[in-house]
Each structure stands twice: as C-alpha cells, then as structure tokens.
Amino acid sequence: MRVDLTAGKTWTESVGDEVWMAFTGGAGFAAKVILEEATASTDPLGPDNPLVFALGPYQAGNCPGNAKWTVAAKSPLTNTYGDSAAGADWGVALKKAGYDALIIKGAASRPVYLLIDEDRVELKDAAGVWGLDAYETVKAVQSAEDDPGLSVANIGPAGENLVKMACIVADGHSFAGRCGLGAVMGAKRLKAIAVRGKKAVPVHDPDRVKELARDRFKEIFAAAKGNGLRDHGTPNLCITAESLGDMPIKYWTGDVWPEGAKTIGAPNYTEVLKAKPLPCRNCPVGCHRDVTVDDGPYAMKGPGPEYETCGMLGTNLMICDPEAVAKANDVCNRAGMDTISAGACVGLAMECYEKGWITADQAGMEIPWGDAKAAIELIRLMGKREGFGEVFAGGSLEAARRIHPDAERLVAHAKGLDYPAHDPRACWSLGLNYATSTRGACHMRGVTEDVEMGGFFVPELGIVKDWSKLFSPENKAELTVKLQDYCAWLNSLVICTFMVDGGEMTFTSLLELFNAVTGWGWTVEDAMKAGERITTVQRLINLRDGHGRHTDTLPYKMTVPAREGFRAGKTPTPIEMYLDEYYEMRKWDAQGRPTRECLEDLGFAEYAGIAGL
Amino acid sequence: MEVSVRLFGTLRDLMGERRTVSLDAGTTVTGLLKSLGLEEKGISLTVVNGVQVEAAHVLQDGDQVMIVPPVIGG
Numbered sequence: 001m002r003v004d005l006t007a008g009k010t011w012t013e014s015v016g017d018e019v020w021m022a023f024t025g026g027a028g029f030a031a032k033v034i035l036e037e038a039t040a041s042t043d044p045l046g047p048d049n050p051l052v053f054a055l056g057p058y059q060a061g062n063c064p065g066n067a068k069w070t071v072a073a074k075s076p077l078t079n080t081y082g083d084s085a086a087g088a089d090w091g092v093a094l095k096k097a098g099y100d101a102l103i104i105k106g107a108a109s110r111p112v113y114l115l116i117d118e119d120r121v122e123l124k125d126a127a128g129v130w131g132l133d134a135y136e137t138v139k140a141v142q143s144a145e146d147d148p149g150l151s152v153a154n155i156g157p158a159g160e161n162l163v164k165m166a167c168i169v170a171d172g173h174s175f176a177g178r179c180g181l182g183a184v185m186g187a188k189r190l191k192a193i194a195v196r197g198k199k200a201v202p203v204h205d206p207d208r209v210k211e212l213a214r215d216r217f218k219e220i221f222a223a224a225k226g227n228g229l230r231d232h233g234t235p236n237l238c239i240t241a242e243s244l245g246d247m248p249i250k251y252w253t254g255d256v257w258p259e260g261a262k263t264i265g266a267p268n269y270t271e272v273l274k275a276k277p278l279p280c281r282n283c284p285v286g287c288h289r290d291v292t293v294d295d296g297p298y299a300m301k302g303p304g305p306e307y308e309t310c311g312m313l314g315t316n317l318m319i320c321d322p323e324a325v326a327k328a329n330d331v332c333n334r335a336g337m338d339t340i341s342a343g344a345c346v347g348l349a350m351e352c353y354e355k356g357w358i359t360a361d362q363a364g365m366e367i368p369w370g371d372a373k374a375a376i377e378l379i380r381l382m383g384k385r386e387g388f389g390e391v392f393a394g395g396s397l398e399a400a401r402r403i404h405p406d407a408e409r410l411v412a413h414a415k416g417l418d419y420p421a422h423d424p425r426a427c428w429s430l431g432l433n434y435a436t437s438t439r440g441a442c443h444m445r446g447v448t449e450d451v452e453m454g455g456f457f458v459p460e461l462g463i464v465k466d467w468s469k470l471f472s473p474e475n476k477a478e479l480t481v482k483l484q485d486y487c488a489w490l491n492s493l494v495i496c497t498f499m500v501d502g503g504e505m506t507f508t509s510l511l512e513l514f515n516a517v518t519g520w521g522w523t524v525e526d527a528m529k530a531g532e533r534i535t536t537v538q539r540l541i542n543l544r545d546g547h548g549r550h551t552d553t554l555p556y557k558m559t560v561p562a563r564e565g566f567r568a569g570k571t572p573t574p575i576e577m578y579l580d581e582y583y584e585m586r587k588w589d590a591q592g593r594p595t596r597e598c599l600e601d602l603g604f605a606e607y608a609g610i611a612g613l
Numbered sequence: 614m615e616v617s618v619r620l621f622g623t624l625r626d627l628m629g630e631r632r633t634v635s636l637d638a639g640t641t642v643t644g645l646l647k648s649l650g651l652e653e654k655g656i657s658l659t660v661v662n663g664v665q666v667e668a669a670h671v672l673q674d675g676d677q678v679m680i681v682p683p684v685i686g687g
Contacts, residue, residue, distance in 0.1 A: 227683050227684065239625075240622055287687065454656075454657025454658045469665070498685070498687065566660070
C-alpha cells in the first residue's frame, strides 16, 4: 500500500513476483525502495524520505517466530539506510489485513493516525492522542476505534519531538528501536498505524506448513528451555558476557565488573523483578520479559529490560540495581526511545561530567557514574527535548560535537549508530561486522559473536564448532560475510533471529518451511544469493550517501586494550587485517565498492553508476 | 590435583556457580567434563586461566576453569 500523507491519499499497487524472488521481502524489499526512491540529498526528517514497513513470506501461516516486521528509511542518525524490526502482534495483523508492505511518503499538516481495517483504509485525526506516551497511545487508539483487539504501532513523545534515537513501539510490547525511525514517523506527523486483519493468507502447501510449523514450534521451545532463554530471557547472558569481556562497562572504558553483572543479570533479575516470559504471537521462545517493581522510586510494570538494556542502561553506566534499570527502560519505552542509543548518550554524559567537560550548572544536576536517578532524569529530558536533554536529542555524536572538541572520540559508533552491548575487543569478528554493517553498528545482522562464544553454528555454511576461536583473526572475514548475508535474508523473510540462534532451527529446516510457504523450491545457495543481493543493495545506499571505506572503521575506544580480565591486552586491530579480505570475498574494490563483476553477477548492472563505476 | 571450576548459564542453575574438583594428574578438559557428568557437545567454551582451550587440553593443579554452555542474548 502507498500512503501520501501530504495529499492525504492511500492506494494499493501490485508488486511483481520477480521483485519478491529477488529481494524476498522485509529489509530486502525496503532497501530496494529506498535505493530507488530516495537520493543522497533526501533529508531523513523531510517529507521525501520513504518510510517503509515491510513483511515477508514468513508472516503467512502460524510459522514460529513470525510476529516480526521490518521498518526502514534513511536514518536521521546515520543519514543513510536504516532499518529496525519488532514483534508483538502487528506484523501478522498487517499480513492478515491483506498487505505485504506500506510505503509512506509526504508529511501530514496535522497529527494523524492510519487505520487499516483490511480493505477500509483511513487517515484519522490524531489530535487526541498526540503527546501521549507509547503505551497510552495503544489504549487511546483502541478506545477511539472501539476495538481492544486492534494492533497498534506508534511513536511516543520522543518521535513527535524528532529525537533522533526515537523508536517505533508495537502494541506496547515490542520495539523497533534502532536508527531513529520513530523520528522519521514523527516528522511525517504520523502518530500511529492501527491494524485489524482476519483474512487467511494463502500459502503453497497449507497442510505441510501446518505440520512443519507445529514440529518446529516444539523443537524450538525445547531448545529455548534448555539454554535458559525461555526461563530467563536475554538477561541470562549478563554474567557470561561480563566474564568474557563482552559487556559494556563504564561506557566502554571499564574492563571487569562481575558483581555488577551478577546483580543485574539472571537469575537475580528474574527473582527481583518477578520476571515472566512475554511472548510475541506464535513465539515458542518468549525472550521478552514482563516485570514488576511494586513500589518505591522505581515502581513500574510492563516489558522489562533486555540484555542490551541491562548492558547499555546498566553496567555501561555503572548501575546494577535491576529495579533502577527496569525504571530507566520503562521511561525510554514510554517516551519511545532506543535504549541502546539512550544508554550511549547517558554514558557519554557521565564520562564528560567526570572529565569536567560538563558541569552540574550546565546540566542542572550532577551526573556521576552509577547515579540511577540522574540517568533516569536525563532520559526523561532527552525524550522531551527539554533542558539539558536537548543536547542529546540529536544522538551521541551530535552531542559530543556540542560538548567539547575532544568528545567525539569518546563515542563508540559505526556510521553514527551507537555500539550495542557486545564488545569487539572480546569477539573480534564484531569489529568487522559493526564497521561494515549497512545500518551502522549492529550485532543482529551477523550474530558472529554467538559463533565466537560457541553458541551458534550453521553447518550448511561450513560454520562449525572449530570456528569458535576467540582472539584470533582466523575465519573472521568469511564468518562475517556469510552471517551478514544469512541474516540479511532472515531479516527479509521476516523471521525472529532467535528461532535459529537460540531456538536451533537449522537452515535446512527453515528452508523446508519457506518452500512449503512459497513453493519456490529454494536451496541454501538460492537463499544465500538473495542475502548477498540484499546486503549489496543496502551497501549501494551507504555508498550513495557518502559512506565507504573511510567509515568502515573502529572507534578509538576499541583500540584501547583492557588492563585486566579475560580480554586484557587484546584488541581487534588493525581492522585492515580483516577488511581487505572481507572486500575481496565480496568482490568489492579496495574502497569497498561492489565491482562491475559483482553487480552483474547479482543482476544489478543498472546500479553501476551508484557504485561509482 | 585440584582445579577450581566456575559454571555459567544453565549449568550454574543446575550445579551451582563454583566448585573445587579433585582429579588425577594428566586429566584433560574432556576428563573434567566427564567427572562432572557433562557432555562435551553441550559445552560452548572452556577457558583455563583466562585462555580458551580445546577439549584435549591437559589440566594442571590449581587451574581456574570456566565452563560455558550455549548462552544466547540479543
């Protein structure tokens, strides 16, 4: 469906099978749209930036882990391709309403929300919900439409205020956090997209899909029970990650904090926060947590912090009280802000405060390491763009440039996107993965750290236990290329990565299900070729927007070795030891541009001009 | 000889976080895992004195051993 918010019009278009066969859906389809319909000069917060919500073949049927949906646009943080994914109910509801994607352009003159009730589509006045937080908005829209079952994706006040780390929130439950796409939605004055869908989605072989989905569901549930993901969620990783030097401590300047990780992580997290699984629709893993803090300054109830948030709003800030981190997470969620980038901003503030580059007078408060109340207050101000929070509303990199001439090198980022809570000095492949990731620093489009830590393998790609080698450059370029392409395909399918990484669904099993849904008869090679095609299209957008080898880099902090702990004395430097091999494997030139041979092989000869060929 | 063992993830939940294990001289990581009733295929990483080792690594008296099962986090 196309939406022109400036004109207040919506209409549907058919997309040819050849497009789905080439790009699969999701992040692949969105990248094609952004390559073709945006330019280097498209302002991420301007009306011409296409905001694309895209589903894939996997949203058909009751496939396990199919609640995912992808949103993409030019990111206000990186000024190039950005995407993010979330779950809950929304993606499946949109598919059942009869749509594969929404392409939204223009900007409304006043706040609106989009109501999609299968074939009835309306843009409705959002004056009554503008200003509400992301949880309140769901209930207000459901109430206005008199349907408590309506699925609602929306922005909170941070998106309305064009905070560049604003996220998009689905059903008050799951968060498309990264790349600031909530600000793109806010710039279009689009508060929410509410969906009602009950149509059956046709699949190639319904009986086979049903049978395979049921079997995979049982297997994935057993795997997630076995590795603790079901019982403790992603906070189960905290203690292990800290022990291996993988968890951020003191905004990437600390080396070890075992007591901190033990306090914030499971099992203490599970006990203190009375955490229970909060599964998305059709999910056998249930990694999300529903948590409760009954009373006190951190009282809250709702979705709890993930591992990433325990890292970025926890140990990253020298805060380990689970109740305090749950509250900081809740404030971010309600404002509609990415907890990773918000944590990076508060970490930067605390580090600059320690250096004397920020004073208590400037900030209106003291911001020492470990001060949870100060962190929460700064997050509140960031979401509102008020007071000292306004300094950080443009993200960590913009804030650093405003704070001090030397502050920029404190920011751990790739292409403007803050590092997530996995340290490349512990898992060296992450340095290359973050540097080359098409949306900036991202661990989820490679998950190479899980191979290095020995928890995830893909035998169909030759990635086996022998590849679990920490502090060695061996295989890292090949691992990164293969898993980036595999994840690019997963993100286009669109499936939750935990079904394969954690849920242990094999590539072969997944293809069996995919082929039962599509009837395409794809092999591993077909899927990997699609993944390569998708990665390449996203890379072409990066190149067009001014990125390349000069931004395929590691931030300063990743060149500083730990003084103690598991990764003492070790850094993944110089990045050139993998980067040239990575480019060569991808058939890219020394500047990181796909060669003509590469483009022709992928059927992209017409894009040669974008690669500067 | 004795080695100190630290367990992670689901192993920690099942067996406790730390224990001291008495072994015969020359015991390998495989032997240690067997003495703990653990299967090699269920272990992601074994770290001895801060260094990742293979299953055939021969342990020494006083070694600090970390045993990590598959642990996933997003």
